[in-house]
Amino acid sequence: MIDLYSATTPNGQKIHIMLEETGLEYRVVWIDIGKGDQFAPEFLAISPNNKIPAIVDDDGPGGGSVSVCIGR
Ligand SMILES: N[C@@H](CCC(=O)N[C@@H](CS)C(=O)NCC(=O)O)C(=O)O
Secondary structure, three states: OEEEEEOOOHHHHHHHHHHHHHOOOEEEEEOOOOOOHHHOHHHHOOOOOOOOOEEEEOOOHHHOOEEEEOOO
């Protein structure tokens, strides 16, 4: 399953659109960037530059987990 870490901003929404277009199953983890959720250590482990959007796929190469930090 893919976890999409996102927020209701255009940068977040474009990845929702991409995933909808691919038809892949995913779930959304909402990051409230107004409240500072992006600075939580758990999120920084996924997206070290504290930006959404980011994706974690727990079915990556070799069956391991892979993180893609899109928000550069
Ligand atoms: N180049 C990135 C930009 C990502 C970005 O700027 N994300 C913003 C929200 S739209 C963010 O996470 N800001 C939180 C912060 O900088 O603390 C993209 O196109 O997705």
